[in-house]
Every structure is written in C-alpha cells, then in structure tokens.
Amino acid sequence: MFMNFRRIHKCQCVQLLTTGLVLCVVMVCWEELDHHVVSHMKSYTYRYLVNSYDFLNSSFAITTNDQQRKNGPNSLNGLVNYPYVINHPDKCGGVGGDGRSLHDVLLLLFVKSSPENFERRQAIRDTWGNESFVWSELGESVRMVFALGVHPDVGRRSRVQSALLEEDKTYGDLIQQNFLDTFHNLTTKLIMQFHWGHNYCSRAHFFMSADDDIFVHMPNLVKYLREVLSSQSGAKDLWVGHVHRGAPPIRRKESKYHVPYDLYPWPSYPDYTAGAGYVVSGDVATKIYHATLALNSSMYIDDVFMGICAKAMGVSPQEHVYFSGEGKAPYHPCIYDHMITSHGHATDVRSLWQAATDPAVHSHSRGFIGKLYCTAVKVMLLCRPYYQNTYSCMAAFT
Numbered sequence: 001m002f003m004n005f006r007r008i009h010k011c012q013c014v015q016l017l018t019t020g021l022v023l024c025v026v027m028v029c030w031e032e033l034d035h036h037v038v039s040h041m042k043s044y045t046y047r048y049l050v051n052s053y054d055f056l057n058s059s060f061a062i063t064t065n066d067q068q069r070k071n072g073p074n075s076l077n078g079l080v081n082y083p084y085v086i087n088h089p090d091k092c093g094g095v096g097g098d099g100r101s102l103h104d105v106l107l108l109l110f111v112k113s114s115p116e117n118f119e120r121r122q123a124i125r126d127t128w129g130n131e132s133f134v135w136s137e138l139g140e141s142v143r144m145v146f147a148l149g150v151h152p153d154v155g156r157r158s159r160v161q162s163a164l165l166e167e168d169k170t171y172g173d174l175i176q177q178n179f180l181d182t183f184h185n186l187t188t189k190l191i192m193q194f195h196w197g198h199n200y201c202s203r204a205h206f207f208m209s210a211d212d213d214i215f216v217h218m219p220n221l222v223k224y225l226r227e228v229l230s231s232q233s234g235a236k237d238l239w240v241g242h243v244h245r246g247a248p249p250i251r252r253k254e255s256k257y258h259v260p261y262d263l264y265p266w267p268s269y270p271d272y273t274a275g276a277g278y279v280v281s282g283d284v285a286t287k288i289y290h291a292t293l294a295l296n297s298s299m300y301i302d303d304v305f306m307g308i309c310a311k312a313m314g315v316s317p318q319e320h321v322y323f324s325g326e327g328k329a330p331y332h333p334c335i336y337d338h339m340i341t342s343h344g345h346a347t348d349v350r351s352l353w354q355a356a357t358d359p360a361v362h363s364h365s366r367g368f369i370g371k372l373y374c375t376a377v378k379v380m381l382l383c384r385p386y387y388q389n390t391y392s393c394m395a396a397f398t
C-alpha cells in the first residue's frame with residue numbers, strides 16, 4: 001500500500017494528541033466514568049458472556065450445620081423465622097358473603113408499606129387497592145394486603161403499633177411480622193410475602209408485590225392478567241415487570257444500594273424486575289418460596305434477592321413496557337390507556353386514579369385517527385434523547 005510520509009507523520013501526531021486528551025479526561029473523570037460507564041460495561045460484558053450465573057446456587061446455598069438443624073422449623077436461612085404480630089389467615093380463603101370463593105382469586109397483591117405510612121395506605125384502599133371496585137366493576141376477585149415490620153424507633157413503636165392495631169380493626173388488611181421495618185430488612189419482608197402467600201393463598205392465579213408509593217392501573221392490569229390466563233400457556237412460568245438486565249452492584253459506600261464485595265463479589269447481578277411493582281404466576285411464587293428456604297438471604301436488596309431466587313429455580317423475568325421502574329409515567333390519557341404501574345405517587349394517587357380510570361380515556365385512542373394521534377403523543381412523551389427510567393420508547397408503538 002502506498003502512503004505519503006508526511007501524511008503518516010500528521011496522522012500519528014493527531015493520534016497521539018487524541019490519545020493524550022482521552023487519557024487526561026479519563027484520569028480527571030475516573031470516578032464518574034467508573035461508576036457510570038466502566039462498571040456497566042463490565043457488567044454487560046459479564047451478563048452477555050457468562051449468562052448463566054450457575055455459581056449463584058452453590059454460593060448462596062445455606063450450609064446447614066447441626067446447630068441450625070436442631071433449631072428446627074423456626075430456623076430460616078440460619079436466622080429466625082419472625083412470628084406474626086398481625087395476621088389474617090382467612091383473608092384469601094373461605095366463601096365471602098358476596099360469593100367470592102378461594103378458587104377464584106385472580107391476584108394476591110402485597111403492598112410493601114412502613115408502619116408510619118397511614119396516609120399512603122388509605123389512599124391505596126380508596127383507589128387502586130379497592131377490592132370491591134375490582135369485584136363490582138371488573139368481575140374479578142383480588143386480595144390486597146399490606147406487608148409490614150415493626151417501627152424501628154423504640155420510642156415511637158408502641159404509639160405507632162396501637163394506631164396500626166386500630167387501623168387493622170377497621171380494614172383487616174395488615175400483615176405484620178416482628179422484625180424491624182428498615183431498608184436493610186426488605187429481603188425479610190419479601191420472604192414474609194412469599195411465605196404468607198404459600199401458607200394462606202396458594203391458589204391465587206397471580207401474585208404481585210408493589211411499593212406503597214406506586215400507582216397501579218387496576219383495570220389495565222386485570223385485563224392483562226385475564227389475557228395471560230386465557231393464553232395458550234396460561235398462568236405459568238410468568239415473572240413480569242420492568243426488567244434490569246446486567247445491572248452492576250453499586251460499590252460506592254455513600255449509596256443506599258451499596259453492596260460490599262464479600263456479600264456479592266461478581267460484577268453483575270442476575271436479571272431482575274424493579275421491586276416497585278412486579279407480578280408472578282402462582283407456580284413461580286411457589287418456586288420462589290422454596291428458593292427462600294434453600295438460599296442465604298443476606299443479600300438485602302430485595303429485588304436482587306428475588307433475582308437470585310428466580311435464577312436458582314430457572315425462572316427468567318419478562319419485560320412489559322408499561323411496568324415502570326423508578327420513573328413516573330407522563331400524565332396523559334394516551335398513556336392511561338395502557339399504563340400498568342407508575343412509580344413516585346405518594347401524594348397524587350387519588351387524582352391520578354380519577355383521571356386514569358375515567359371511561360372517556362379510551363375515546364382518545366379510538367379509530368385510526370385516534371391511534372395515530374396517540375402514537376404521536378406517546379412518541380413525543382417517551383422517545384426523548386436523554387435517559388429516563390419510565391416507559392421506554394418502544395411503549396409508544398404498542
């Protein structure tokens with residue numbers, strides 16, 4: 001190949017300069033880069049090259065010793081199995097006055113709440129968590145309960161606890177175990193949900209876990225679950241939500257989600273759905289229940305722990321574009337027509353419920369022109385160039 005000497009010289013010079021510049025930038029911004037780019041690159045590479053995480057089974061398996069075996073049924077993960085403080089074993093069973101029976105429960109819905117969040121629970125009962133609404137308007141039987149621990153502050157605990165007992169006397173929908181309700185006990189709360197479901201509501205077709213600051217478009221969710229139920233494969237092998245693929249563990253000590261190397265040494269988590277709101281079918285709920293008995297629950301990020309359990313049982317999460325992650329859905333009728341969950345609605349649940357379940361919502365997207373209009377609106381709302389953790393651009397076209 002023929003090349004001019006001077007050209008090479010010039011090229012090399014430019015190359016050298018660019019390399020130098022890049023190196024400088026890398027050195028100056030190393031920490032940011034490491035957090036935002038390198039750890040994700042490592043994680044993605046790992047996720048797509050390894051893609052089996054076989055090590056999880058053995059690494060998280062509980063090494064039962066004689067002492068733990070002696071502890072008998074009260075020993076879970078080498079920890080205690082916390083006793084219930086408030087429980088409703090019959091919540092899901094029996095035939096109610098309205099003819100709803102055990103066999104017909106479409107969805108058992110667990111809302112992860114904290115003892116002091118009275119307001120949020122009330123808003124949920126009045127809106128998307130209203131079982132009678134689902135029964136009378138949608139003809140399906142749903143059971144909604146709140147999952148709680150005890151207030152972590154000893155000074156306030158007894159006052160908050162008596163308010164909880166009072167609240168439960170009125171609504172009968174609290175499930176509480178005797179562990180401290182803290183961020184680092186969320187995995188304990190997750191285990192409680194799957195154990196309660198297994199013991200008291202094992203025949204529900206679907207099981208959902210949700211935060212108490214999300215919005216669930218119940219009519220859309222019920223419609224979707226019915227479609228799944230009547231599909232060929234039926235309510236089997238389903239774990240659906242906003243999927244995180246190849247997410248790297250966060251190693252910065254300041255972060256709430258910080259995970260040290262000795263707890264999880266690998267560069268990437270198995271795939272999992274955002275804990276804000278996800279649904280599993282009954283068979284998957286049973287599998288997760290069994291996994292919680294066999295695996296070490298020291299991983300305190302509950303959605304990651306769920307991913308570890310699912311991986312061990314051979315269950316993979318499925319993406320649904322209208323389950324949100326951390327993000328809040330845009331307020332628009334064209335969105336309400338399809339939305340299932342949206343995160344960050346501690347204060348506006350009531351107004352959003354009003355707006356999103358208004359029957360007039362569907363009129364916007366009716367007909368060819370309506371569909372075109374809504375697609376255009378959704379493209380404008382969802383297909384922005386900067387990263388947003390709400391519905392993806394793909395959602396605009398479904």
Ligand SMILES: *[C@@H]1O[C@H](CO)[C@@H](O)[C@H](O)[C@H]1NC(C)=O
Nearest residue numbers: 062063077078262263296298
């Ligand atoms: C679970 O894992 C943690 C940290 O990796 C370890 O300290 C603990 O002993 C393990 N527990 C059991 C029961 O294996």
Ligand SMILES: *[C@@H]1O[C@H](CO)[C@@H](O)[C@H](O)[C@H]1NC(C)=O
Nearest residue numbers: 125126127130132133136137
């Ligand atoms: C729940 O829904 C039913 C039926 O639609 C309605 O009559 C009732 O007022 C609702 N309850 C609350 C607390 O909003």
Ligand SMILES: *[C@@H]1O[C@H](CO)[C@@H](O)[C@H](O)[C@H]1NC(C)=O
Nearest residue numbers: 178179180181182183184185
């Ligand atoms: C979780 O709850 C248990 C039981 O109340 C408590 O001993 C423990 O300190 C709590 N853990 C965290 C991290 O808050």
Ligand SMILES: *[C@@H]1O[C@H](CO)[C@@H](O)[C@H](O)[C@H]1NC(C)=O
Nearest residue numbers: 053054057294311312313314
């Ligand atoms: C992990 O363990 C579960 C239950 O013991 C088993 O069913 C599964 O096949 C194991 N998975 C792998 C990849 O070894």
